Amino acid sequence: MKQLNKNWKGIGLFLLPAGVLYSLFFIIPLGFVFYVSLQSWNGISAMEFIGLTNYRNLFQNPTFILGIRNNFIWAMALAFIQVPLAALIAMILTRKPRGWRFLRTVYFLPNVISQVAIAMLWISIYNAEYGAINQFLTMIGLEDLTQNWLGQIETALPAVIIQQVLYIGYFMIILLAATMSIPESFYEAAQLDGANVFQQDWYITLPMIKSIMVVCMTLAISYGLRHFEATFLMTNGGPANSTMVMGLHLYRRTSSLDYGQANAVGTTLILVGGTIIVVIRRLFSRRDKAADAVQ
Amino acid sequence: MRLNKTVAILLGVLLLAPALLIAGGGQQAAPEQREIVLNWPTIWVGQDAKATVVEQLVNEFNQANAGQIRINMQPSPDYDGYRDLINTSIAAGQVPDLFVFNVDPTQFQYYDGDLLMDFTDDLKGPWGNRFVDGAIQASTRNGRVKSVPFESALTPIWYNTALFERAGISQFPTTNAGFWEAAEKLKAAGIVPMSHMTGGTNAWTSMLWYSHIVANIGGPDVWSKPLSDPVFVQAAEILLRMYQDGNTTRDAVGADAGVSGGHYQAQNTAMFINGPWYIGNIRTNSPEAYANTRLAAFPGPGNYQGGQIGFLLSNLAAANTNDPARRAAVIKFMQWMTEPANVARLSLDSGALFTIRFDIPPGTEVDPLQQMFLEINSSATFIAEHFQANFPADVVAEFGQALGSMALGRSTPQQFIAQIRAAAGQ
Numbered sequence: 001m002k003q004l005n006k007n008w009k010g011i012g013l014f015l016l017p018a019g020v021l022y023s024l025f026f027i028i029p030l031g032f033v034f035y036v037s038l039q040s041w042n043g044i045s046a047m048e049f050i051g052l053t054n055y056r057n058l059f060q061n062p063t064f065i066l067g068i069r070n071n072f073i074w075a076m077a078l079a080f081i082q083v084p085l086a087a088l089i090a091m092i093l094t095r096k097p098r099g100w101r102f103l104r105t106v107y108f109l110p111n112v113i114s115q116v117a118i119a120m121l122w123i124s125i126y127n128a129e130y131g132a133i134n135q136f137l138t139m140i141g142l143e144d145l146t147q148n149w150l151g152q153i154e155t156a157l158p159a160v161i162i163q164q165v166l167y168i169g170y171f172m173i174i175l176l177a178a179t180m181s182i183p184e185s186f187y188e189a190a191q192l193d194g195a196n197v198f199q200q201d202w203y204i205t206l207p208m209i210k211s212i213m214v215v216c217m218t219l220a221i222s223y224g225l226r227h228f229e230a231t232f233l234m235t236n237g238g239p240a241n242s243t244m245v246m247g248l249h250l251y252r253r254t255s256s257l258d259y260g261q262a263n264a265v266g267t268t269l270i271l272v273g274g275t276i277i278v279v280i281r282r283l284f285s286r287r288d289k290a291a292d293a294v295q
Numbered sequence: 296m297r298l299n300k301t302v303a304i305l306l307g308v309l310l311l312a313p314a315l316l317i318a319g320g321g322q323q324a325a326p327e328q329r330e331i332v333l334n335w336p337t338i339w340v341g342q343d344a345k346a347t348v349v350e351q352l353v354n355e356f357n358q359a360n361a362g363q364i365r366i367n368m369q370p371s372p373d374y375d376g377y378r379d380l381i382n383t384s385i386a387a388g389q390v391p392d393l394f395v396f397n398v399d400p401t402q403f404q405y406y407d408g409d410l411l412m413d414f415t416d417d418l419k420g421p422w423g424n425r426f427v428d429g430a431i432q433a434s435t436r437n438g439r440v441k442s443v444p445f446e447s448a449l450t451p452i453w454y455n456t457a458l459f460e461r462a463g464i465s466q467f468p469t470t471n472a473g474f475w476e477a478a479e480k481l482k483a484a485g486i487v488p489m490s491h492m493t494g495g496t497n498a499w500t501s502m503l504w505y506s507h508i509v510a511n512i513g514g515p516d517v518w519s520k521p522l523s524d525p526v527f528v529q530a531a532e533i534l535l536r537m538y539q540d541g542n543t544t545r546d547a548v549g550a551d552a553g554v555s556g557g558h559y560q561a562q563n564t565a566m567f568i569n570g571p572w573y574i575g576n577i578r579t580n581s582p583e584a585y586a587n588t589r590l591a592a593f594p595g596p597g598n599y600q601g602g603q604i605g606f607l608l609s610n611l612a613a614a615n616t617n618d619p620a621r622r623a624a625v626i627k628f629m630q631w632m633t634e635p636a637n638v639a640r641l642s643l644d645s646g647a648l649f650t651i652r653f654d655i656p657p658g659t660e661v662d663p664l665q666q667m668f669l670e671i672n673s674s675a676t677f678i679a680e681h682f683q684a685n686f687p688a689d690v691v692a693e694f695g696q697a698l699g700s701m702a703l704g705r706s707t708p709q710q711f712i713a714q715i716r717a718a719a720g721q
Contacts, residue, residue, distance in 0.1 A: 042404050042407065043382065043385060043386025044385060044386070044404055044405060044407040044408050044410060045404075045407045045408055063696075127546055127554075128544075128545040128546035129544060129545055129546045129558075129563075148545055148546055148548060148549060150549045151493075151546060151547070151548035151549030151550070151699070151703075152548075152703065153700075153703060153705065156549070235494070235549060236494055236495065236496065236551075236692075236695070237692075237696065238493060238494060238548075238549055238695060238696055238699045239493060239548050239549055239696070239699030239700065239702075239703060240696055240697070240699045240700030240703065240705055240706075241696045241700075252688070252689050252692055253689065254379070254382065254383075255375075255378065255379070255382065255401070255496070255688045255689070255692075256401055256687050256688045256689040257382060257386075257401055257404050257688075258689070259386060
């Protein structure tokens, strides 16, 4: 600690560039977002301070509440379906089955394709009149199950989420790097003890990649909470606002030149996201401490 | 390890250098500019029917004013993206030198403050005489004209004569009973009567159908009435019927303008609504549907027959400036774009309608569908605006959501209107 105190000027100098940039491009804009959220402002006339009116209006708006709920569903679906699915594929590919390099590329490929192109593709797949899903259902004699997938309140949200959940490539690559770094000797020892493949993955792979899983889940939750693109492109929040998300609500307020309320949405989004991520991380770290104590 | 102070300071300066360079970049003195360059982020590029002639006009203007004025077009081919670009630029106080905006209550907020160039006095002279009656008035707020009326629109009902004939209908119905009878005949012949949509930012096609119905029941001044007026619920009941019993396509709920227009172009649907700017698109992509298209008024159950939905579509605007030379350059370009001969070229090539009077040069072959637009415009018993022209963007967005809910049987026509009223704060 004494050494640290002696070098504070040097340390400060090293931290300064990052601090300046962080302040310029994050802290100050964040402060401005909060400041504008307390104003009535159309971006053209002078701002007028209105206190918490924008927040009160926001939380009295059922569409916005629906948006929070849907963002939460998005976050949970990505964290607890997409990430485990990615972990499963990563564990399979770690065993290097035939063609595993090709499969790794195939799974990752959608992550380098534009989100717009993917959304357009899925709009066609889901189309009620000529979409591939309905065509397939008709072909196998299940015409009764055909739907207007993006136009029904019951199916629109799951349809948009599913198309996103299937693209596991990003998390798979991260988890694959983690699984591949586990020493082979662990598995060899387990094999000598008679453990089968499932036991090896359950007792060795999963505990070893747990911290990376938590990172992936945190990333997935943060993405789910700020999700916007696919919903905007595929349903624009419809039908009947059933796929509304906070980001889209913010976009609509901005399009209406209601920057005060748009920034109130932005502030809420940051607060809700931050709170959920802190809670999740605390939960995992508590479990880790409990597990350490047992051991 | 003890940190060498000199090395630490040097490293610190090195790390700070990029940030200092970025911060200082804007302070470099701009080279002296003799030529006035006006940047024009524009939507009239790419697939837009006006793109070719707009580019020609800009090139001709630049050649005629070489070394003095140069218009620098900045393509922005997505309509929503363009609107966002203009909104955010203006909010940041960086008004584009030249731009185009859709005429609606949200965009008219640009008139607040002194960000836009004021053309009020300029348009009082001979320049103002070029415009059709009411166009300048429609672009006036608080006595000031801060944008130049340019493109106008008429959105009649398009119908496919070949499909009507296949269903045994020889002419477009002129009564409401006849309209629904025709819909039944079309369905019996395996043809979907109408294109509809709840998607996009404004549920465009259905919003126009609704505007036709509302105008038919409520007359030309219907939008001056509050949404609590019964006319709006009555119109919603008819709109709902259009979504029921196979009167529209199965994918109408959630569909966007591409789907709605696509069904008409593919001759899956017999009726559709859009403006003249769509002529270029359908002529190129679906020549058969284009050749079979005729235009009509909606024969609703109301007392106001023969009306059309028409509105000011887009205005030209410019950033305000204290530089007289720059202001003169902007006005020179605006006058060039609104030159009747140039507007004639634009209109005849794209099919679009404009707020500027022009003569069609003798011997010029006018697109037959555009000719029909001109005829139906002059024969309309009245012209009313559409829903979108009377409500801010968030209310227009809510129209599609409320319509989706009603079409799916989740709400009644009364609840449909209540949802829109709530969004509009009425």
